[in-house]
Amino acid sequence: MEFKLNLTQEQKLIMTQQMQLSVKLLQMSNFEIQSYIEKEIQENPVLDAEYKKNEIDSGKSTEEIDYKKFIKYLEFDDYGHGSYSKDEEEVSPFNFISAKRSLKEYLIEQIIELDESNEIKAVCKYMIENIDERGYLDITLDEIQKELNISKELSEKALKVIHGLDPLGIGARDIKECLTLQLKYKNVEDENLFIIIENYLEMIAENKYNIIAKDLKISVKEAQEYGDIIKSLEPKPSRGFFTGEEIKYIIPEAYIKKIDGEFCIIMNDGFIPKLNINQLYKQIINGEEDKDTVKFVKDKLNSAVFLIKSIRQRESTIYNILEKIVEIQKDYFQFGEEYLKPMTLKEIADSLEIHESTVSRAIRDKYIHTERGTIKIKDLFTTGISSMDSFDDISTKLIKKEIQELVDAEDKKKPYSDQKICDLLKKKNMDISRRTVAKYREEMGIKSSSKRKRF
Template sequence: MEFKLNLTQEQKLIMTQQMQLSVKLLQMSNFEIQKYIEKELQENPVLDAEYKKNDDDKIKDEIDYKKFMKFLESDDYGHGSYGGYSKDEEEVSPFNFISAKKSLKEFLIEQVIELQETNYIKAICEYIIENIDKKGYLATNIEDISEELSIPVEECEKCLEIVQSLEPNGIGARDIKECLKIQLIKKDLKDNKLFSIIDNYLELLADNKYNVIAKNLSITPQQAQKYGDLIKNLEPKPSRGFYTGEETKYIIPEAYIKKIDGEYHIIMNDGGMPRLNINALYKQIINNEEDKQTVKFVKDKLNSAVFLIKSISQRENTIYRILEKILEVQREYFDYGDQYLRPMTLKEIADYLEMHESTVSRAIREKYIYTDKGTIKIKDLFTTGISRVNSFEDVSAKIIKNKIIELVENEDKKKPFSDQKIADLLKDKNIDISRRTIAKYREEMGIKSSSKRKRF
């Protein structure tokens, strides 16, 4: 054994914090990056922001609002205090007329308050309501509620029945079966065979195995299908349509693609973003040689601010170049619609622009563009191609999916097309596609298999 000291040379890529930030900013959506900039403005005193203002829009809003108030007064909906409105007076915000969202639990508690029950019973009902989850089901065992409130289980059961009698139908159920049965009872559909299907044959119902259900219940397949249709029209998620605390994710397009004088133009959507610059006051602090600690702090913040400004500019430039190439490849799509969407992959665009495929992927992640056809997810414009028979031109997967939808909508529901039959029909249209690919596309679009689409 001996000790040796060797010198070796190797290449490594180390992701610095700045590189990580650059990648992070690239994959952020427009909405996310606005939030990030706001956070940086609060934390970095060197950064300054200049927001765009449109005085014309402000004047227009004021005029429109005065017309609105005048309209209310002329129809006797307003109050005398609004008369003689002038700019010098304190403005009444139009947001005062917008009502707050009413949550599902608030809606239920309002119904409980109106019940002809004792305050004791109402209090238990409200406690049960607080244990209802976002889907509208009771998330806690009734025995646990009984133990927590130190009251008999029978009383809890009685109060749960009261809660389940409220709107929306099916609320407060302990499982999907109870939820469906509550709705049937409220619709006055008290058929034992309906309840039997819910209790014993929900899985068969999901698979459209009406022959099996019919045999077990001694009824015809048509009758079983009729029962199935009734059950499938019920609401498995009673909270649907109510505010449950989940906010809608806002979509802010990255860019607008507009056709002007026969040519398409890309207009980056930077209206909501402030123009970032460096606060001039901190330049004086750097020249102060006495307080070295403060100078170091400011220099670090300056480096961070400069890199942020450069990264945002680089991000916008990268997205613009990608959109420019997409527009070139998909010109016919923007002119004529989905039927002309060409096969296009991330690798192809990356090779054109001499970028890495992962860079393109990050740049289009969860990003949208606004076009004449509405707001489009950029990723939806990327689609693989399927070869045509006796043709050098490929057809995009999106076009094939549309053709599958068309075939399924027009099929004989008593004898729906199998995946192999759909593949054969597409081959007749010069599209060579396997049965397995048809099944994959069908599942992606949420179309059931032929056995589940069959009608008796």
């Protein structure tokens, strides 16, 4: 080991702050970029914002252009709450506000109405505050007794009250108690069900009904029928209630509308304000003698100009990508998922002469609104499997759809093995291996043939 001084030459790509901002803006969704721009407007006095209506910017008034035949296509409601009429009065924004009813609020409402002592109700409310997102009681009775300094009898009585609330199974300490509570409150008395829940729950998931049947001295068919009853119960009582996790609001990047037989892209930029440079600050640069003031304004101007250019570049990039997607997937937008063609990021990138990572960033967490609903742009990208009798590729989504249909139609007493599914797909010109069938089946959450079997 020794110390040396060496001179070397090497090439490096150094990302400037401006380049980093450009990349950051590209991968932002409409919702995120709206928040970012509003923040920049507050921090940069040079920027002026003009909020525009969500319509096609033609540069001319609607009276000068014949848009009459487009009205039925362009007058659509972003929120799906019906059409708008000029004769109607202005719609109150309160019509579109819905309060989220949380599970804990729902439970407390029930407690208030019960004919119980205030002491019991207070303990019940404390228990409700300790119910987790699954609907389970996330604290032991011993801990409750110590924290509230109450007797064992009082805590057990309060827990029994909680267990009697809707939804059934609420306040259980584990999945076994959750399922057992649901059976008890449905007045089910078959002892075998309770024994299976207590001792054989994992075997139900593995379809090992022969072991359950042997231990309980019943037929395999009866064991599976018990399994069906248990599977019909709710393992997460909180399902369907707001538990505190906000649902991310989706603003589509664009609308794909069919106009005169052609699919058109209407960018949904109504949420993004149009940015301009405040004229006052241009005058300051021309007339201000204070060098520090001029330097400050120039820095803010440079920042503002680059932001405006980056936003325009972002919209242009996304539009070009969507234009190419619509060109390739025209049949999909026309006829549905069965006609989705294989399409990769590289294919789009090569056709637009941009880098694959640019396409990836541009479509990240972005959606488009079509006549078939709002879809994630990324879901339109699928790999393909070569067809046996033609040079066309078949989308993996179509293959998965065929696998699902085969499984749905199979004889449940003799479900198809992966090899059998593979053979049936080959008859439909879908040449994939058994291992690929198993991979797609697992991705779709379909169990193996041994676990799908009905006795």
